[in-house]
Amino acid sequence: MEAQRPDFGEFYREVKDECLFAVLVSVGDRDTAQDLVAEAFARAWASWPAVSRHPAPVAWVIRTALNAGVSRWRRRRREVPVPDLALVADRPAAGGASGDCVDPGIMAALLRLPARQRQVVALRLVLDLDTEHTAHVLGIAPGTVQAHLGRAMAALRDDLIPAWQEENKT
């Protein structure tokens, strides 16, 4: 068991940030996302002999994190808080205490998407999972993944491109 830890550590270092961003896009709250991802990686460590042989360990982590989020929501019987979009948009682009420097405009546009579309964007575009794995993680049909992705891309184009064009003019 001890000999497996270096592999897990390497896996953790390689994918932890993108997993966090994917879950952040899905749940919309930085602290919640970090808690969920940490819990998912802890469970991955506890089952590492199996998870390490999973065809897509990152997908396993994300699925576990999202499931943990659902369980947490059920326990608390209230919605997972989504930050005020205005606050997100007003947040300085560079660095908080954690060193994050996510583009506030992009994050705000992502958070304006419906939850399922955000999850599809997180898995398909952020983590670069294929349609089949994305469908498996979310428990939906591959065609549904494609449909959500198409709608999400259209919404992001409408939301972001005019703003970027305006920025370029100035």
Place this chain on the structure above:
Amino acid sequence: MNDNELITVLREQRGTVLMTTPVEQIISRGRAVRARRRVPGVAAAMGTAAVAAVAVSVALPASHPGASHPAAKHPATGPGLHLTAWTVSRQADGSIRVTFRDATDPAGLQRTLRADGVPVSVTFTGHQNPACQPYSSGSSQAYVPFGSKTGPLGGPGFTSDPKDAYSTPDALVIDPSALPSGAGLQIWTSGTPGAADNFQLHVNLVQASPQCTGS
């Protein structure tokens, strides 16, 4: 800006949010998760290649006709609610779901499943029932670790719980009507109970007989 450029911009954001939790803290939490699975006498388990695993809390519905008789005495979690070694419940589609927490009381599980119409032999001794013979029909005779997505678990008779396909399977779904004619199930364990690395719960098809499956 086209879609590819938009995707590129989105992907560039991946490195802008940093997961600050140290790996040591993750592992520490992982140890707690693992320890929680190893409740006394419990064979919570992860298998080798194909994954065997058990665990997850089970609430025994007292009114259910196929409810199990728990062998292990787990602490009550609240009034009228007891964690049991396993639970047998009939689902709306007629299939039978067995949820495992502990590999104890094989006789009780065998009795309950047989009462629900499943020809089955259950042994938690580390050995298969010597009275059972493999069911000889194509791939159905394959040795199948519990939770595997291959072999008979994905074939006629029983399947792994689809909703848990991406997490650790804890339940077995049996459709008695889909069992091949003359076939029964054998549920057995191997390895060391309580040892997460080499304990496995297995399910395979056997020839139904009074000595093995009771009928």
